[in-house]
Amino acid sequence: MNTFPLTVTINGSEIVRDVEPRLLLSDFLRHELGLTGTHVGCEHGVCGACTVLVNGRSIRSCLMLAAQTHGQTVQTVESLGTPDNLHPLQQAFWESHGLQCGFCTPGFLMTLIPFLEETPSPTEAEIREAISGNLCRCTGYQHIVEAVQRAASRD
Amino acid sequence: MKPAPFDYLVPETLTAVLAALTQHGDEAKLLAGGQSLIPAMNFRLARPGVLVDINRLEGELAYIKATANGGLRLGALTRHYQVERSPLVAQHDPLLQQMMPHIAHPQIRNRGTLGGSLAHADPAAELPVWAIARQATLTIQSERGSRQVAASDFFTGLFATDLAADEMVTEVAVEPLPPRSGTGFVEMARRHGDYALAGVAAIVTLAADGRCAAARLVCLNVGEVPQVAERAAATVVGQRPTADLFAAAADIAAREEIDPTDDIHASAAYKRHLVRVLTQRALVQAFEAVKN
Ligand SMILES: Cc1cc2nc3c(=O)[nH]c(=O)nc-3n(C[C@H](O)[C@H](O)[C@H](O)COP(=O)(O)OP(=O)(O)OC[C@H]3O[C@@H](n4cnc5c(N)ncnc54)[C@H](O)[C@@H]3O)c2cc1C
Ligand code: FES
Ligand code: FES
DSSP states (O other), X not given: OOOEEEEEEETTEEEEEEEOTTOBHXXXXXXXXXXXXXXXXOXXXXXXXXXXXXXXXXXXXXXXXXXGGTTOEEEOGGGSOBTTBOOHHHHHHHHTTOOSSOSSXXXXXXXXXXXXXXXXXXXXXXXHHHTTTOOOSSSOSHHHHHHHHHHHHHO | OOSOOOEEEOOSSHHHHHHHHHHHGGGEEEESSOTTHHHHHHTTSXXXXXXXXXXXXXXXXOOEEEOTTSOEEEETXXXXXXXXXXXHHHHHOHHHHHHGGGXXXXXXXTTOBHHHHHHHTOTTOHHHHHHHHTTOEEEEXXXXXXXXXXXXXXXXXXXXXXXXXXXXXXXXXXXXXXXXXXXXXXXEOXXXXXXXXXXXXXXEEEOTXXXXXXXXXXXXSSSSSOEEOHHHHHHHTTSOOOHHHHHHXXXXXXXXXXXXXXXXXXXXXXXXXXXXXXXXXXXXXXXXHHHO
């Protein structure tokens, strides 16, 4: 088995591992690092559940090889708040009922973190465009959009 | 593991990428944004023996430059989000700018590349339609040398292009639009960002007397490659833009100049209907754009 010597910064920590080149970033995060907050729904780029940040931009971790993050910075949902100290966006999701089962939530959060940095006062249309690549089967999106508006109104 | 095993090469320079392609030929696949190739590998529809990751060529091949005469040159590794936000693209290629938000979703536009989208040659993709509509020229390189191919010769069939196994696209160039030109692009998708069921791009140029001096119409996802509706466009030329004229042109495009097939998303008849409606809307947009 050929391996690739990977060095990557994940949630602020430098990780050094030999990985199989075909290992997807999503599976590396979940199976090798135990960062199971990154969810995997479709594994072909459609659902957005696996969204993480690479060098600050939101990407599908099921459509990137772990080896491709060599020398780069990755942030997962685990880099946001803790149960006792939620990130303001997580707090807003909580307050607006922006989740039910929660499967899609990490992907929404990691999509919205850079979006709100770039667009601090988004219109509803901009919010809907920003989350167009994230599927939620529970909420009907209305509460998610409200959560984003709530978070934006506080910054 | 989802993808089948492969040897992974990450060359640092274009020279090294081309050498890898020469050496591994048919067995090798280039990995650009991965937004079409990795899904296919996850399903094992694609099983390349060697994956040549070209992302380290970003410094060399991700660029957008205006040419002296007002055209554009875009490097093959330019990502969709870079094109979408480029002031140069907004200024020099309104059609390209109009199309970008329709390509997939923000996360996919953060990775997907211009070269990858053209080389993938999906009939439902926007950028091949842009390349045909704007009569773009592709620069293709291999260890054997560099050659230029017109977009009209590049797309040869369903997911098929003129590229040989040892070649890659390195640049795409377009000439400036003539003065008094306008562009329009409309498509119909089930969900914003999904691949379109059908779409139409229009480029028009007005003469000083307000008549149409030139028109080009290109239809998306109603044939194996982007379909140029030449006769429909010809009916508009020499005329003053009116709703009746657009309806007549759209009728010709929908009846005679496309070759849609039934698929799980839409019937051929429905795609014809869409082309009829969307051609009119694209023409309205394009003529409005000249006025502004
Ligand atoms: C959920 C989803 C929705 C999408 N929706 C749309 C959409 O609506 N419209 C649309 O247009 N696209 C859509 N896409 C595809 C997306 O735009 C891709 O980015 C694009 O088609 C391929 O670009 P890439 O850089 O990711 O190429 P890759 O996936 O890396 O490569 C694709 C193919 O091109 C080859 N290749 C890559 N670069 C070169 C090069 N420079 N020279 C020669 N060959 C090369 C590869 O070997 C491979 O065969 C969607 C993708 C997903 C996952
Ligand atoms: S698991 Fe990655 S987009 Fe669905
Ligand atoms: S909360 Fe259940 S899928 Fe979104």
